[in-house]
Amino acid sequence: MxxxxxxxxxxxxxxxxxxxxxxxxxxxxxxxxxxxxxxxxxxxxxxxxxxxxxxxxxxxxxxxxxxxxxxxxxxxxxxxxxxxxxxxxxxxxxxxxxxxxxxxxxxxxxxxxxxxxxxxxxxxxxxxxxxxxxxxxxxxxxxxxxxxxxxxxxxxxxxxxxxxxxxxxxxxxxxxxxxxxxxxxxxxRPEMLKHKNISSSKLNLMLLIAEASKVELNFDDLSQIVERDLGLSYKLLRFVNSASFAREKPIGSLKHAMVYMGEAELKKFIALLALANLSENNGSELLNMSVVRARFCDQLAALNQDELNPPSAFLTGLFSLVDALLEQPLAGLLQDLPILPEIKSALLEHRGKLGQYLELAKAFERADWESQQQLTRQTLNKAVDLSPVYLEAVDWAHGLMLTAREEDKV
The missing domain is CATH 3.20.20.450 (EAL domain)
Incomplete structure (x- = not known):
């Protein structure tokens, strides 16, 4: 039971x-x-x-x-x-x-x-x-x-x-x-506001999101992006070095981070950092919910033995509330966000495996257990108790957000 x-x-x-x-x-x-x-x-x-x-x-x-x-x-x-x-x-x-x-x-x-x-x-x-x-x-x-x-x-x-x-x-x-x-x-749900273009000052963050969606990370391109913003580079290094993610030795460079963590993990943190900075003037709980969804979708992908690079399931969950975070309609916003077509399809039309993962996350949030059980069988081809997976995602997101808030005080 x-x-x-x-x-x-x-x-x-x-x-x-x-x-x-x-x-x-x-x-x-x-x-x-x-x-x-x-x-x-x-x-x-x-x-x-x-x-x-x-x-x-x-x-x-x-x-x-x-x-x-x-x-x-x-x-x-x-x-x-x-x-x-x-x-x-x-x-x-x-x-x-x-x-x-x-x-x-x-x-x-x-x-x-x-x-x-x-x-x-x-x-x-x-x-x-x-x-x-x-x-x-x-x-x-x-x-x-x-x-x-x-x-x-x-x-x-x-x-x-x-x-x-x-x-x-x-x-x-x-x-x-x-x-x-x-x-x-x-x-x-997002507040339906008059459409606004993303300011040019956020171009670097958009480019970081694009890098996180690529199959192969181009370290030269990544370095050029972060070098334009010393504060962003510093935050990324501190983020990777945080207590929640640090390994046995501290990480001193982005190249060191990529080697030590692996590209798929590094891409997740790049995308998260970019989204957090894009939405820095909005409620932190929206970002927290996004991170819970990202972790949960990522774990579902692992259970399904999906290809994890690029981390498409993670990015799908992470960007599922981007319209509310940026206060822009989702369809128009995704035209400007440089993310993979399958992620856009999942976000807009709930299509494919990525769409199923996201719907499962939403079913847990709504406490719609009947839909959750049906979606679980459809997605994983068997009945599985996913409540521990969801609880782990909640705990993981809490630790991540707590660390991020502590880093902001430094």
């Missing part, structure tokens, strides 16, 4: 990462909408938190976790540090004196409580003194209904979280109404 996990980002009003909602299900039953809430929460704690720790899954960010009535009453959340978690009370939980007592006790122990999918029913008002966050599915109500409710609860010390925000327009209106946290497709 397997336990599956996905995480969905929650952002603040400045689009900075605030935490993740963790979604855990029993994949073997293949009936996810009807899974027993107590069983799902039990598996969350026993098969994920106790094995590897919620903090590792979230990279140290807050974890938003659903709990049913019985798990709350029996204090299941207390096995997790209150500084690491927000307890979400499911909208289907029946109100009782036992539930009220449990909420008071958990609140007194320092846990943040959230009402999930709140429907504005006044019956929940007696819980509000112990509630830190109210989550509202904004697709279920119009703006007038939401505005009236916000006014009614304004005197409570609660933070409003908008779920299922799908557009930048919705995000901006809800922010004006007083919502402070946001979750939904406004983050995963």
């Amino acid at each position: 397997y336990c599956y996990m996905a995480r969905q980002p929650i952002l603040d009003a400045q689009k900075n990462l605030y935490g993740y909602e963790l979604l855990f299900r029993d994949g073997e039953s293949n009936a996810f909408p009807n899974i027993n809430d107590d069983e799902a929460t039990s598996k969350l704690i026993t098969e994920h938190h106790l094995l590897m720790g919620v903090e590792k899954i979230t990279g140290g960010q807050l974890a938003f976790i659903n709990f049913s009535a019985d798990t709350l009453i029996h204090h299941f959340p207390t096995s997790i540090n209150p500084k690491s978690m927000v307890i979400e009370i499911l909208e289907t939980v029946p109100i009782s004196s036992e539930l009220m007592t449990a909420c008071k006790q958990l609140h007194g122990m320092g846990y943040q409580l959230a009402l999930d999918d709140h429907d504005f029913d006044p019956k929940w008002d007696i819980f509000l003194p112990y509630i830190s966050i109210i989550k509202v599915d904004v697709q279920q109500f119009n703006l007038l209904q939401i505005s009236k409710y916000v006014s009614r609860v304004r005197h409570y010390n609660v933070t409003l979280l908008a779920e299922k925000v799908e557009t930048a327009e919705e995000f901006n209106k809800l922010r004006q109404l007083g919502f402070q946290l946001f979750q939904g497709y406004f983050f995963a």
Whole structure:
């Protein structure tokens, strides 16, 4: 029996990462909408938190976790540090004196409580003194209904979280109404802005991306590119020398790096560094998601024994959110990005093996386990538990991003 996990980002009003909602299900039953809430929460704690720790899954960010009535009453959340978690009370939980007592006790122990999918029913008002966050599915109500409710609860010390925000327009209106946290497709999908050309100052980064997509790395061409930008060259060397990737001896030159790491690995880091610098003024969580997808797709390619040079699966995952990072429509952007045609086909049309790898990554993000299982069989020609592979990708990306942030401080 397997336990599956996905995480969905929650952002603040400045689009900075605030935490993740963790979604855990029993994949073997293949009936996810009807899974027993107590069983799902039990598996969350026993098969994920106790094995590897919620903090590792979230990279140290807050974890938003659903709990049913019985798990709350029996204090299941207390096995997790209150500084690491927000307890979400499911909208289907029946109100009782036992539930009220449990909420008071958990609140007194320092846990943040959230009402999930709140429907504005006044019956929940007696819980509000112990509630830190109210989550509202904004697709279920119009703006007038939401505005009236916000006014009614304004005197409570609660933070409003908008779920299922799908557009930048919705995000901006809800922010004006007083919502402070946001979750939904406004983050995963790009904001459709008027097309902008990439500035000439970023030409070197584009050329680096092109080098990473080639079958054979031309070290002379690579040297000429990075020599035009001393800061970029310095960052690349520090990046390769970082704790996450260093070998027994420090690396002193790009040629040394290529020999020591191998071309395929070096190309991945060149592409990652270029994309990070292209998107330096946008949210780091988008880049983090891109790196998770890149690592996961790369591992799928290895399982399928694909040719790893150039690292096409890695690049497919890495550039899958490039439109959101650069705030440009994907189709127009890919005309300017010098990457392989099969990668462009995977990104635009979800075609080929690369497209399947990317769809598998997205299925994990959505916690769409039925699609994930079907895609796994189609892609690998057998049923395989890929949840450890995905968790490893999350952990790898966290280590990489942590190292990158530390290097930026130097």
